[in-house]
Amino acid sequence: MTHSDQKASTKGDGASAWIKAALRAMAQDGISAVRVEVLAKELGVTKGGFYWHFKDRADLLSRLLDDWRDGRIAAVRAVTEPKEGETPRDGLIRLLLRQLGNPNQRGLATELAIRDWARNDLQAAAAVEQVDAERSARVIALFIAAGMEPDLARTRAWYLYSLLFGQALVTPPQDGTAAMDKLAEDAVDMLLRTTREPIGQ
Missing domain, CATH: 1.10.357.10 (Tetracycline Repressor, domain 2)
Known part of the structure; x- marks a missing residue:
């Protein structure tokens, strides 16, 4: 995991950042727009940072x-x-x-x-x-x-x-x-x- 991944994956603000990004994507383009790769790009991290907080996309949506x-x-x-x-x-x-x-x-x-x-x-x-x-x-x-x-x-x-x-x-x-x-x-x-x-x- 890169330094930026760790920054976006701190066990508080990190998960919240992913959820907020997912909500923004969904509000703009619907639930199909909530994709890990897209969110990672928006947050400036790699996909690896996602799995620090969520098991998978279904866990994020829940x-x-x-x-x-x-x-x-x-x-x-x-x-x-x-x-x-x-x-x-x-x-x-x-x-x-x-x-x-x-x-x-x-x-x-x-x-x-x-x-x-x-x-x-x-x-x-x-x-x-x-x-x-x-x-x-x-x-x-x-x-x-x-x-x-x-x-x-x-x-x-x-x-x-x-x-x-x-x-x-x-x-x-x-x-x-x-x-x-x-x-x-x-x-x-x-x-x-x-x-x-x-x-x-």
Whole structure:
């Protein structure tokens, strides 16, 4: 193993570097782009450095999924944890604004690539299912805390996440922060309604 291999294979940052490189490759070109030779070239090491941390490509993919799943679950727990004095409505608006005001295009590309991979891979599908379950449970709890029945809360949580993912694929409003605030408030107020009367009546 060369000196550069050892540098990229330190038993902490080294494995993380390989996983991050794999995630970047997958986000850009899909799971088929995650190849040891390509990643080694990007990291500036030989293939030998790879085997310091991973048994094979399958081991890398398994740990990539673990890293993505754990990161997404930690993120959703952090953003849905109620702040002091915050109402469930406030929490839902904050969740929506976090995505509207700071779209993570690389994160979205990674998630879309993993979901595409999950269509044909049971391990990837299991990771996606775990992330979706955590997201749903957290947002359902906010709707229930706002006084909504569990069945309706589940439906509204699905609507909210459809909005969160869908908005990243379209051009956002160009009128600045105030427009974003209004959009988030209107969306949450619509989702919190349990009657069919138009808003404003």
